[in-house]
Amino acid sequence: MRLVDWLDKGASLGADAPCLTMDGRSLSYAEVQALTHRVARGLNTSGILPGQHVAILSGNDPIAFACVFAISRAAAVWCPINPRNEAAENAYVLDNFDCSALIFHSKFADLVDELRSQLPKLTLLVCVDAEQPFAPSLDKWLNGIDGAPFTAAPVSDLAMLPGTGGTTGHPKGVMLTNRNLEAMTALTLMGYPFEGRPVYLAMAPLTHAAGVLAFPIMAHGGEVVIMPHPDIGEFLTLASRHHATHSFLPPTLIYMLLDHPALPATDLSAMQCFWYGAAPISPARLEEAIGKLGPVMAQLFGQTEAPMMISMMAPKDHLNPDGSVARHRLSSAGKPGPLVRVAIVGEDGGELPQGERGEIVVRGSLVMDGYYKNAEATTEATLNGWHRTGDIGYVDADNFLFIVDRAKDMIITGGFNVYSAEVEAALLAHPAVQDGAVFGLPDDKWGERVCAVVQLRAGQKADPQDIIASVKAAIGSVKAPKELEIWADLPRSKVGKVLKREIRALRLANNL
Template sequence: MSLIEYLGKGASLGVSAPCLTTGDSTLSYGDAQVMAFKVARALANSGVRPGEKVAILSVNDPIAFSCVFGISRAGAVWCPINLRNEAAENRDLLEFFDCACLIFQGRFSGLVEQIAAGLPAVKTLVCVDGPTPVGVTLDEWLVGVSGEPLSVAPLDDTMLIVGTGGTTGRPKGVVLTGRNVETMSPITLMSCPFAPRPVYLALAPLTHAAGVLCFPIMAMGGEIVILRTPDLSDFLAAVQTRKVTHTFLPPTLIYMLLSHHDLPDTDLSSLQCFWYGAAPMSAARLEEAMTRIGPVMAQLFGQSEAPMMISTMAPADHFDPDGSVAVRRLSSAGRPAPLVTVAIMDESGGLPAAGERGEIVIRSSLVMAGYYKNPEATAEVGKFGWHYTGGFNVYSAEVEQALMQHPDIADCAVIGLPDDKWGERVTAVLQLRPGAAVTSDEVRAFVKARVGSVKSPKQVEFWADLPRSKVGKVLKKDIKAQILGG
């Protein structure tokens, strides 16, 4: 099942139904299909062949997201580009992924102009929203192009390639297939409450988790409301006015939402499912969200290599049968998803007894085809016949959970820094609540009382604010670089 089939499924349930909405503008399923057909024909006219790569560099935008389905209809492969990347990193990714075409927004024309000369393989540059000093506009590109249905057989089952950051060296390209997305979509629909015609609000970038979640929504004929900028006032207003049923935010933005002055007066009664994920969430803040936002919080745990749904915790699983909060579960990652087998594995490939430590490994059709042009890394992550997820990273989350119970701490990040004695020392970087004051010794004692002295921070830093991505995720790599550089 290719990506275009999700749009087609939604259209089969009502071609005039709203599909992609932003502000006062809406594309119906029929509109989005015509756009996809035109983009597919324009790609073919530009010499893009089945199996070739087409990158999109854009903030959340209905037209840009419609182009994803045109890429699929042309039998090509979608390569979403991370907006946070520096120019050199984007140039390297476009070259590494062998991209033949780049579709971008005008706001990025300076970046595109900067890197285009070093990308001879990128023969077509298209700006979706106006004149640009480099490439052609979307309107120019589509002049005379028919919107009649088009069907081009893909080269194989590859649907998209996602760049994933590594701790060292060049980021890897995660090759995701139609089978992967076709596994993720029913997991989503089975694991969470859905009524007909859901309304999904996308504030986080559609290049990542928020975008992949659109496909099961489309399979239900639902509407996708797109916010161009990550503004929480607009987010709350959209939930109320658009009667949003489903949405997703990372924990840091949920923390900000809980402090937002508009929250108490916003009608959130339409919400059926409020997903959180991409980072561990404070159990204390989660319980607060369940009270102030509603009994709709739903966790998802996944990664680019196994998108979104390795394990899930549906809204109902946050409560015990008697209706009380299941406090003991709030720090967990839920239960294995219906189409995923999860185990814990030691370094020799054995499955240790219950209670023993190891790495989270999985088996599922959810698992990627591999890393693009990197068979060594593919083999390493798939040794012993299981997919390795990097589950040892949970240890920092355990310390962060303890820190977030402190009433004076607004947010935190726990990292490891080089240490002659310990190899790495636990380092906590804290952002305090306005007007709060706490000492390093008090922080250490607080954590020690909850998770023990070994995990208590050896170094405590107090920062006015923590560096965050455009969607509010704390950037630990930036924190570590600042400390080591300073």
Template sequence: MSPVDHLDKGASLGAGAVCLAGPGRTMTYAEVQDHSYAVAGALARSGVAPGESVAILSHNDVTAFATMFGIARRGAVWCPVNPRGTAAETRQLLDLFDCRCLVFHPAYAEQVAEMAPHLPKVTVFVCLDDSVEGYPSLERWTADGPDADAARPLPEGLAMLVGTGGTTGEPKGVMLTAGNLEAMTALTLIGYPFEGRPTYLALTPLTHAAGVLCFPVLALGGRILVMSTPDVGEFLRLIGSERVTHTFLPPTVIYALLDHERAATTDYSSLQCLWYGAAPMSPTRLEEAIGLMGPVLGQLFGQTEAPMMIATMHPRDHVDPDGRVLAHRLSAAGRPGPLVTVAVMGEDGRTVAAGERGEIVVRGSLVMAGYYKDPAATAEASRFGWHHTGDIGFLDEEGFLHVVDRAKDMIITGGFNVYSAEVEQALMEHPAIADCAVVGLPDDRWGERVTAVLQLRPGAALEGAGVIAFGKERLGSVKAPKQVEIWPDLPRSRVGKVLKSEVRRRLV
């Protein structure tokens, strides 16, 4: 099933039901279908053939997301562009992906004007409205209306090209097929609670995890509420007023939610599942969230190359039958799903026993088709017949997968391996710490010294010596930080992940 197949499935359950809703616009399933045929026809008239790449540059927007279904209807390849990227980053990706068409929100007109002279492969530029001179508006571009003859299947099943920086910082294009998306949808529907027609609230970028999580919701005829700006207070208001059943938040946004003045007074009774993932979450704050909202948090573990569902952790996995939080489970990433095979592998390519640490590897229909025009990177990622995630972890005796660190973030100090994520989770138990990043810095004595950079909660005060003592109590002297820095904010990527490379750069 391609993205448009998920839309059509939802429409078959009620074409008049609301599909997408956001500031200024609401569209039913029938209206999104008509829009998709109109976009497919416009692409055909513009010379964009099935299998060619079409990018959308926009923040969260109902019309922009609806246009994605037209790309799929044409049999073209959707290239979601990070709206927080620089013009240089976006231009590099569009060129790498051989994009023929760029649809953009007027808010990015200056960026498009800067990029356009350097994008010879892009032959069609379309603005979502008519406010930008020199480019056709989406309405004018699609004025000839729906065109059923322009609809085509996806050649070779390729549905999406998604950019990822990888370990070198050079962008790579992850090729995701309709089969990958179908496997992700199936694993989502199998692994988490869904009752009735869901209402899904999208606060984080639809170009990333929040977007592909729409597909299982659409397959059930659900409603997608699109937030154009990431406002935690408005998010909490909508949870109650719109009776939201499903949503996704990375840990950093959950921390902000827990500290918000409205958190304690919000009605969470409609929530069936609040997915969390994309970065490790503090078990202490996870337990706090469960106490606030009830047992509705569900973890997902995946990556762009194997989207979202390598392992799933149902809300009920967080608690015992009496509703008591299972503290020992809160550091797990979930159980491998029924449609994927997950193992932990040593450097020699042999899988290791339960409890032993190594690189997490995966097989199955969830795994990408490869990196676009990069056979060397594809071969490197698929050594020994498995997809290599680059994450270090282990499987416990209950079959739960634990992610202890990214391989590149492991610290070797005094001859011992220290996993930065383990230190971060221990430090996050301190009530004054809102977030932290642990890195290894060069040290003449230890090889690398464990260094913690902290972001404190509002109004909190803390000294480095106290943090070191706190760490030693929980981790021992080897793993405890030997250097502590306190910053007002941690550097983050455009999707909210802490940038450890930037932390190291500032410290060295």
């Protein structure tokens, strides 16, 4: 299956069914197909050959997302550009990833105009929605383009070239093949509930998880309802109006959803699968979500290099056989998928026995082909044929994977290993805490001391020492923060993750 085959599969199940919907207007599968044929032929006519790289710079937009499938139909490679990145980072990605064409939304026209003189490799610029002085609109560019079916023959299996989302250094280009995306989609379809024709509500960026999770929806001929801007109130309105069956949100937005005053009156009875992932979730708030949203919560764990489905926890896995919440499992990342192998390895690279903590490694068709033009980084991420995730975890007797921390976030204090994710989970169990970050700072006595910064839930007040005491009661004094600050807000990445490194740098600077 090529990436465009998911669209064509959905069309075969009902060409007139709604495919992409936004602001009350739907494009049918037939309409999206027709657009992709024209855009693919337009790329070919403009000299974009199979195997060349085509970038898309846009917020959530149905026409821009349709162009993803057109790129595949043209046998080119999709490079998703995060619109929230800094200009210099996007310029680096466009140049280093050898992009020949850029399809962009008019909201980013000024940015493109600023960057284009630095990007001589770009031979084609097209604006999705409005003509620019330096680029035609999509409609004008397609004027005179034959609408007959067009599909180019691929020169390789490379389908997608996203950048890593690290907080230091330049992004690395992750070479994802059609085989990788097929494995991801197959795992999704195997591991989670899909009854009837699904309706997927996409509030998260289509450049990230929200985009690739549309592929299994299309495999069932489902509808993708796109939100142009993140808004929890509007999310609830649309979920009820469209009888949404599937959605994905990172934990931070789930916490906001649970606290929203409109939630109790919102009809979410059609929901089958509410995915969460991209960052650790508080077990206490996950249990709250199951109580408020129903037994629909579904975890996924992956990374750009092995997208989405290294391990999966279906809604049923959150419950005991008697229907009660399986509290002992809520901090798990689920079971390794049936199409991947997962192992835990020690510092010497040897596999560790069940229950022991070490680095999580994975192999299978889900794993990338490597980093683009970066053999050294590819080698560093590979260990005896396994892909190194950089996460520390263990597998229990029931084959559930538990992630205890990122390897680089582990704190060694007084000779003890403290996993920041475990401390963060204890912090978020406090009723006043909305979100937080735990990190180590240099300490003359302990080597490192455990520190924390938290953000409180709206309208809540709390004393830092009371929060620390609650953590001590839950996991012991060694792991509890030695100091804790309350901030009005926390710095976050483009996809909503708390930027722990930035918080630590600010705290470290204040201590000097």
